[in-house]
Amino acid sequence: MIDQMSREKKQEEEKSQEGESETVANRSSYLPYPSSTLSPKIVPNDLTTFRSRGASQVEKELKQQLQELKERYEQVIDDFNWNKLVYESEFSFEPVMGDIYHLYDGRKPQDARRLSLVPPGDWLGKSWIGSFRLNVDRRWEPIEVSPDFDLRKLSGEDASKH
16 A cells, blocks of 8 residues: 555656646747757847838828828818908808808908909909808808918918928
8 A cells, every 4th residue: 555655656746747847848948048058049030120111101101190180280270261251251141051152352451351242253343352152061161262362371371381
């Protein structure tokens, strides 16, 4: 009986030693350095090309997004300024949504701008700024603008800042 117990104990020790050696062997394959003098030399990968490609691709995409945001920002500012210009002009009627109206500058600098139904070819004596349509959301959409009129100059915004 004692012999049988000692044999079982020896078998258990052998199994545990085999398991430990397998664990060490398995662990050594994941180490970032050689675990034995007989192990092959570990050479780390050169990641400079990966980093430079990744950085340049991300930079290119972010610059594109920034440019799109900048263009959208400028469009929103222009829309705001056009609407402000039209709503602050003089008109003595309630505009109908979907119709086209024409904005004129006064003869003198102190004269107010005027919104009218009269097209530019029929109204002489006033400087035509542009033609606008009133949308359902009550925003004035520029249909055609005089090439002589600079909205950004009028609103005090310098185009060179952007």
